[in-house]
Amino acid sequence: MVTTAMVARSSVQTTVPSRIEVSxxxxxxxxxxxxxxxxxxxxLSLDRVSDLLLxxxxxxxxxxxxxxxxxxxxxxxxxxxxxxxxxxVDGGAEQLTTSPTVGGVAVLPRLADQVEVLGTGxxxxxxxxxxx
Amino acid sequence: MSELHLLLPAAPENVVVAxxxxxGLCEGLGFPSRATDDVRLAVTxxxxxxxxxxxxxxxxxxxxxxxxxxxxxELHVTVRDQGRGMGVFTGAAGLGLGxxxxxxxxxxxEMRAGPDGIGTEIAMTFAKDDTDGDDGDGRA
Numbered sequence: 001m002v003t004t005a006m007v008a009r010s011s012v013q014t015t016v017p018s019r020i021e022v023s024x025x026x027x028x029x030x031x032x033x034x035x036x037x038x039x040x041x042x043x044l045s046l047d048r049v050s051d052l053l054l055x056x057x058x059x060x061x062x063x064x065x066x067x068x069x070x071x072x073x074x075x076x077x078x079x080x081x082x083x084x085x086x087x088x089v090d091g092g093a094e095q096l097t098t099s100p101t102v103g104g105v106a107v108l109p110r111l112a113d114q115v116e117v118l119g120t121g122x123x124x125x126x127x128x129x130x131x132x
Numbered sequence: 133m134s135e136l137h138l139l140l141p142a143a144p145e146n147v148v149v150a151x152x153x154x155x156g157l158c159e160g161l162g163f164p165s166r167a168t169d170d171v172r173l174a175v176t177x178x179x180x181x182x183x184x185x186x187x188x189x190x191x192x193x194x195x196x197x198x199x200x201x202x203x204x205x206e207l208h209v210t211v212r213d214q215g216r217g218m219g220v221f222t223g224a225a226g227l228g229l230g231x232x233x234x235x236x237x238x239x240x241x242e243m244r245a246g247p248d249g250i251g252t253e254i255a256m257t258f259a260k261d262d263t264d265g266d267d268g269d270g271r272a
Binding site for chain 1: 133134135136137138139140141142145146148149152153155156157159160161192193194195
């Protein structure tokens with residue numbers, strides 16, 4: 001009976017978003033575990049799941065999050081993982097997409113297939129990332 | 133302010149997301165592995181209850197909410213739904229072991245109506261280093 005109820009719920013399309021908010025101190029392990037399971041469910045390759053884990057660390061470590069709380073909305077669409085990071089502090093979106101670097105190369109654009117800053121100027125407080 | 137706030141569609145595949153999130157939180161807060169195992173199992177049971185019992189199968193706004201706060205050496209976790217509330221028979225009978233299991237794994241547990249009387253929430257308290265048990269293994 002439990003299995004029947006679980007299956008019935010699984011087949012229903014819901015309108016509820018998937019959103020996580022976590023304090024900065026615990027953001028690293030929480031995001032890594034959640035991104036890992038979301039990437040696996042999306043059917044991403046192991047390499048791309050590894051990239052998601054690196055993204056989790058990059059996002060968690062960045063000092064750009066409003067109120068020292070890391071917020072991420074996530075969704076799986078057509079076999080790709082879409083992440084909406086924010087709200088961020090003023091200028092945080094620009095900083096997140098350009099500042100974490102390795103050897104002078106920005107990390108986020110190398111890990112995600114799409115990087116998009118939502119809003120302009122001081123209103124740019126969210127970053128959209130897609131990993132496929 | 134809570135350490136973790138998670139809002140998810142109340143779907144079976146999201147129980148594992150909640151489990152992974154709460155496990156990561158315990159790791160981030162430095163919980164020992166034994167305590168983390170208890171938190172993970174109890175939260176999994178509570179989330180499964182939401183998915184199975186809280187909503188009619190056709191509900192498109194079914195949501196699962198998990199909130200966790202660390203206070204001193206305790207972790208307070210609340211699993212909340214906005215479903216039909218307590219006492220409504222869903223027709224999805226289980227083994228009846230979920231709540232007793234949660235009670236065995238927690239220092240304190242309370243099941244009550246959600247905010248504004250909507251839905252149900254189960255509030256669980258876990259000890260970071262539980263030495264209250266009578267059998268020496270950390271469990272009461």
